[in-house]
Amino acid sequence: MIIRNARVVTLDADNRVLDDADVVIGDDGAIERVGEGLGAGGQGLGSLTPNPQPLTPASDVIDAGGRLLMPALINCHTHLYSTLARGISLPGRPPRNFPEILKKLWWRLDRALNPDDVYYSALVGLVDAAKNGVGTLVDHHSSPNAIAGSLDLIERAFREVGLRGVLCYETSDRDGPAKAREAIAENARFLDRVGAGRGGRGAGGGTIAASFGLHASFTLSDRTLRAAVEALRGAGPEAGFHIHVAEDRSDLEHARRRWGKTVVRRLRDLGVLGDRALAAHCVHVTAGDVASLAKLGVKVAHNPQSNSNNAVGVARLLELLAAGVLVGLGSDGYTPRMWEEFKTAFHLQKVRTGDPRVGYAEAYAVALLNNREIVRRLWGFDVGRVAPGARADLMLVDYHPPTPLGPDNLFGHLLFGIADAPLDTLIVDGRVVVRDHRCVTVDERAVAERARRQAKALWARF
Numbered sequence: 354m355i356i357r358n359a360r361v362v363t364l365d366a367d368n369r370v371l372d373d374a375d376v377v378i379g380d381d382g383a384i385e386r387v388g389e390g391l392g393a394g395g396q397g398l399g400s401l402t403p404n405p406q407p408l409t410p411a412s413d414v415i416d417a418g419g420r421l422l423m424p425a426l427i428n429c430h431t432h433l434y435s436t437l438a439r440g441i442s443l444p445g446r447p448p449r450n451f452p453e454i455l456k457k458l459w460w461r462l463d464r465a466l467n468p469d470d471v472y473y474s475a476l477v478g479l480v481d482a483a484k485n486g487v488g489t490l491v492d493h494h495s496s497p498n499a500i501a502g503s504l505d506l507i508e509r510a511f512r513e514v515g516l517r518g519v520l521c522y523e524t525s526d527r528d529g530p531a532k533a534r535e536a537i538a539e540n541a542r543f544l545d546r547v548g549a550g551r552g553g554r555g556a557g558g559g560t561i562a563a564s565f566g567l568h569a570s571f572t573l574s575d576r577t578l579r580a581a582v583e584a585l586r587g588a589g590p591e592a593g594f595h596i597h598v599a600e601d602r603s604d605l606e607h608a609r610r611r612w613g614k615t616v617v618r619r620l621r622d623l624g625v626l627g628d629r630a631l632a633a634h635c636v637h638v639t640a641g642d643v644a645s646l647a648k649l650g651v652k653v654a655h656n657p658q659s660n661s662n663n664a665v666g667v668a669r670l671l672e673l674l675a676a677g678v679l680v681g682l683g684s685d686g687y688t689p690r691m692w693e694e695f696k697t698a699f700h701l702q703k704v705r706t707g708d709p710r711v712g713y714a715e716a717y718a719v720a721l722l723n724n725r726e727i728v729r730r731l732w733g734f735d736v737g738r739v740a741p742g743a744r745a746d747l748m749l750v751d752y753h754p755p756t757p758l759g760p761d762n763l764f765g766h767l768l769f770g771i772a773d774a775p776l777d778t779l780i781v782d783g784r785v786v787v788r789d790h791r792c793v794t795v796d797e798r799a800v801a802e803r804a805r806r807q808a809k810a811l812w813a814r815f
């Protein structure tokens with residue numbers, strides 16, 4: 354496939370902006386070449402083959418029409434099962450704090466999910482993600498009354514829409530030891546089947562990988578965490594945990610009360626945290642915790658809009674990054690639009706510090722550089738850059754810069770222009786998922802209609 358006539362933001366080591374370039378994508382889904390004049394009339398391809406006759410068929414040429422081409426976005430922490438909650442109303446008085454939000458909304462919703470809900474919430478959520486330029490999602494799933502096989506249903510949705518995914522099941526003791534054991538078994542089974550990534554080993558086939566899901570310190574006993582650590586060990590050295598860490602102050606207070614230590618210290622002591630682990634949130638961490646996270650090589654997913662919505666606080670992004678922690682960006686299921694998370698991450702650090710100079714490098718790093726680095730280091734997916742050898746996870750946006758655009762002023766264009774520009778095309782692993790603003794892999798109207806029926810029945814059981 355050739356994409357012609359694009360303004361390319363490479364985000365590679367050279368960090369270039371090419372004003373009129375072509376991108377050649379191989380049949381294996383990797384980017385072959387990036388440059389000027391590669392696809393002009395097919396002639397530029399003569400150098401790739403001794404016989405210039407077999408030109409790329411017209412169906413495999415995308416004329417970008419001068420649109421902006423850049424790497425597809427990555428969501429480093431989300432919950433696709435929450436998709437069918439959009440517009441739901443909660444009976445009784447509104448939840449007053451984070452534990453009440455969990456009890457009154459999320460833990461009631463996930464207990465009501467049946468296998469069809471799991472599949473359709475993922476399917477409709479992935480269509481939404483695709484239409485917002487997100488090529489890779491790191492999902493954290495929970496459906497306590499439909500645990501076994503739930504990750505296969507989500508995997509099916511990923512494959513049908515054509516997005517890249519990392520899946521896990523949320524182990525917790527909140528529904529008793531039998532459910533916790535079932536959750537551990539689901540993680541171990543799925544890890545065994547698709548593998549933990551590392552460049553596509555296992556049945557994941559290069560676009561699906563697994564992690565091991567844990568809910569949070571305050572819903573997990575020592576006994577269950579030890580069993581999970583044991584099960585993870587059986588899954589091989591590449592597997593790691595994906596867990597919520599110190600999202601709300603109540604998690605930290607619970608750990609201090611119960612074990613006399615912080616959440617990070619407790620999880621570290623039990624062997625949960627290491628350089629294969631992904632910790633979501635880390636809002637209520639001490640300076641000592643930050644040093645521990647850095648030393649252990651734990652990856653962190655920052656979720657600024659969800660944290661704002663739940664009123665749990667603002668993560669100390671500047672301190673985490675300065676300590677050397679690799680912090681990426683997630684949505685926590687709050688929105689499919691990662692550009693909104695990017696903007697909120699930027700704004701919140703200014704508000705938190707009262708310093709208008711901060712936030713630029715941090716928001717850029719978490720959204721574009723660190724997310725891809727986390728996905729590469731933990732699961733082996735080489736995405737997030739437009740360069741030969743990288744996977745072809747790319748998006749074309751309707752953005753024609755009204756002022757000069759170069760690598761040195763990219764941030765301003767991202768914040769004030771590209772983030773709000775409509776997505777025209779999304780390509781994941783060399784396959785077109787969205788074209789002309791429409792999802793082409795599934796019938797998006799039919800999917801939304803089916804999801805609505807599913808949601809109506811789910812809400813009646815809620």
Ligand SMILES: [Zn+2]
Nearest residue numbers: 493597633685
């Ligand atoms: Zn979460």
